[in-house]
Amino acid sequence: MKQVESAYGNQIKFVYKQFPLRSIHPFAEKAAEASECAADQGKFFEYHDALFTNQGALDITSLKGYAALLGLNQTSFSDCLDGGLKVAAVEKDFQDGLALGIDGTPTFFINGQRHVGYMSFDAMKGIIDGELAKK
Known part of the structure; x- marks a missing residue:
């Protein structure tokens, strides 16, 4: 995704949503919460x-x-993770994903069109370029 953001800058909007696969990874939900706690520190x-x-x-x-x-502030990170401060946000992302019919990761939406599974930079670039050409 860094490559995509570097290539397109402000031409695109990238939004990451959490979709922890609880049945596959027992710690997926806590890991999603932890990444949101890290987001609080940039x-x-x-x-x-x-x-x-x-x-x-x-x-x-x-x-x-x-x-x-x-190098994250350990006290802030632990307070966030141990206090469950991101549980609701992760659950909202998960429920939003279910409502969109998502059942696995990764899933990408590019201009409203769903793409499921790993996508190389070149494949994603081709789709994005096609969408930008429509503007």
Whole structure:
């Protein structure tokens, strides 16, 4: 996504929504909350990347460890995560996704059209370029 944002700048609007696959990853929901806690400190995508790289280690201790590695304020992060401050936001994203018929990740919406599964930069670029050409 960094590549897409770099290529298009303010020509596009990128919105990330949480859709934790609870049945597949027992800590997915807490990991989603943790990434939102990191967002409060301006490190959402860095934290997201750490989660993606370490998908096998999403327990609470690991989640707090990634925050420390990224230089996040540990007290604020722990208060946010332990206090459940992002539970409602993650649940809202999840329910919104269900309402849109999402049942897996990743799922992308480009100008209202749903695309399911991994998409290379070139594939995404082709779709975005096509949509921008319509304007």
